[in-house]
Amino acid sequence: MESKSNLWAVPEGADLAFEWWEDECLVHHALSNDTHRIASWTAVLLEVLMEMPFATTQALADRCDLAVDEVSDALDSLARLELVVRA
Numbered sequence: 148m149e150s151k152s153n154l155w156a157v158p159e160g161a162d163l164a165f166e167w168w169e170d171e172c173l174v175h176h177a178l179s180n181d182t183h184r185i186a187s188w189t190a191v192l193l194e195v196l197m198e199m200p201f202a203t204t205q206a207l208a209d210r211c212d213l214a215v216d217e218v219s220d221a222l223d224s225l226a227r228l229e230l231v232v233r234a
């Protein structure tokens with residue numbers, strides 16, 4: 148069983164908005180009023196997390212059909228942008 152520190156969520160009130168291109172996505176974070184350009188697969192991961200709050204890295208990897216290491220790295224990057232938080 149994974150520890151609580153491996154649970155992830157989108158910050159409450161973030162109100163994320165997505166603008167899609169072929170392999171990129173702009174994500175607007177209403178709470179901070181910041182806009183970030185991220186890879187489209189990372190934006191899909193973020194959308195899945197919005198549907199599955201307090202998901203583990205493994206659960207997200209399974210749902211997105213990605214390697215756990217890829218998901219972990221992406222979540223760490225999204226956390227630096229304050230788009231996700233450890234729950």
